[in-house]
Amino acid sequence: MAAYCSLLLALLLALSSSSSASAATPYGFEFPQFNAAVADAGCDGKLVAEEEALARRVPPLKLHMTHRSAAAGATGTGSFFLESSEKDAVRIDTMHRRVALSGSGAGQRGSAPRRALSERVVATVESGVAVGSGEYLVDVYVGTPPRRFRMIMDTGSDLNWLQCAPCLDCFEQSGPIFDPAASTSYRNVTCGDSRCGLVSPPETASPRECRRPRSDPCPYYYWYGDQSNTTGDLALEAFTVNLTATGTRRVDGVAFGCGHRNRGLFHGAAGLLGLGRGPLSFASQLRGVYGGHAFSYCLVEHGSAAGSKVIFGHDDALLAHPQLNYTAFAPATDTDTFYYLQLKSILVGGEAVNISSDTLAAGGTIIDSGTTLSYFPEPAYRAIRQAFIDRMSPSYPLIAGFPVLSPCYNVSGAGKIEVPELSLVFADGAAWEFPAENYFIRLEPEGVMCLAVLGTPRSGMSIIGNYQQQNFHVLYDLERNRLGFAPRRCAEV
Secondary structure, three states: OHHHHHHHHHHHHOOOOOOOOOOOEOOEEEEOOOOOOOOOOOOOOOOOOOHHHHHHOOOOEEEEEEEEEOOOOOOOOOOHHHHHHHHHHHHHHHHHHHHHHHHHOOOOOOOOOOOOOOOOEEEEEEEEHHHOOOOEEEEEEEOOOOEEEEEEEEOOOOOOEEEEOOOOEOOOEOOOOEOHHHOOOOEEOEOOOHHHHHOEOOHHHOOOOOOOOOOOEOEEEEEOOOOOEEEEEEEEEEEEEEEOOOOEEEEEEEEEEEEEEEEOOOOEOOEEEEOOOOOOOHHHHOOOOOOOOEEEEEOOOOOOOOOEEEEEOOOHHHHOOOOOEEEEEOOOOOOOOOOEEOEEEEEEOOEEOOOOHHHHHHOOEEEOOOOOOEEEEHHHHHHHHHHHHHHOOOOOOEEOOOOOOOOEEEOOOOOOEEEOOEEEEEOOOOEEEEOHHHOEEEEOOOOEEEEOEEEEOOOOOEEEOHHHHOOEEEEEEOOOOEEEEEEOOHHHO
16 A cells, blocks of 8 residues: 555656647647746735724635645655545545435524625636645635634535634645634524534534523534534634735635534645635625635646635636637536536547447536546546546556556656547537546656546446646636636636
8 A cells, every 4th residue: 555655646746737838739728837836926815913904905816726746745755646546536425415415404504794895806726736636725804803714615414613722623735724713703693593514514413402502502513525524613703814906805704614623634724715606705704805706716737836716706718718618517416516517528639439429418517626636437538547547648648557546657758748638528519529638647766657537436426526627727606506617827816
């Protein structure tokens, strides 16, 4: 297992992408050589000390993102890749179970309407590879006075939460833990508050006791997989966000989980920022603030030290992009967390792979920023894998028995590598075409290249993970119920 880990870890550290579009070749895309990340000044957001000045500013919402590998500085080992695939597997199983249970929810929509801003909210997003994660991190300022916390950005869950003092059972975190006693704006949600009905009680407190509805706290339990969960009190706090033009804006009364017992593979992050469809997600709660029903992000390549942005509200530059394409989300219910797409077929080398429509439709297809690789039902994955094997140039010897990923090829000594194109075609005719670096991982100096797609044996669900989304600006337009996507150099956004 140790050899397994070291080999796969090296894999993800070697992720690379090209700064220019590759030329057409007989086999499709040209696999780019290693590209140094473009430095980005980012949008750290200059926090203003005076609350009066914060209240007077009315601009859209922006957050700064980092990939979880670049956040702590590259270590030269790529072992997080095997862990990412293992964590993905647990996460997918959790998603499958959550879908099965979603029919029992009440589907309440929380949060009072807020005054809309004339600007968008923006945050910095960075790769988390440096801290051993395949996820992306967002800088968020919480409390009064505002303090910065680095949270995992997750479109596949709803609850926002931070590790909180007193931390009774917590994972190792980079930076200080949130202390409610140090913030003058912190207050608990009581068990009689309607928002308390949006979270599950701890497993030891079911059904939830609420003897004093106006004063007793609202304990919660939220699970992500067999080893990942958070337990604490649902609370309200001030979040300070950056605006697209200038300045910042304080948003009071944002519901979040103050987690006192937290377990799982969260790799140094302070907590999680949920961007799912549910009423408790950050995107849902701030919808009235940024004056719209849309948010977008642009994910830098894995391992990049550059930052990019997640934007709440419509981004004019993205809407004007000549290659912006849309596909409709599947119809959603009030209890949905995930963003479902209507995948119809998969093309490899320009030809449709022989996959039955029932196979792709069985578990649905979601787009998810919290899953690293892309996954398809096992029969579909086998067909995709064989399609690449059949169409790959014979110049690259197939490597048999490579751990976890397949197919893998020996590309040692090769310069520009040609691989068949990969496209996803949706029911409304939209096609998402990916550059080679979004579905093949190249390991240097070993000279190994592997398909970054796996099967989901325990679930029929298909997932477009964050690795396949890198260097695309992805728009969640909930007003028109559609997903937009356009190729961009995310470090320059």
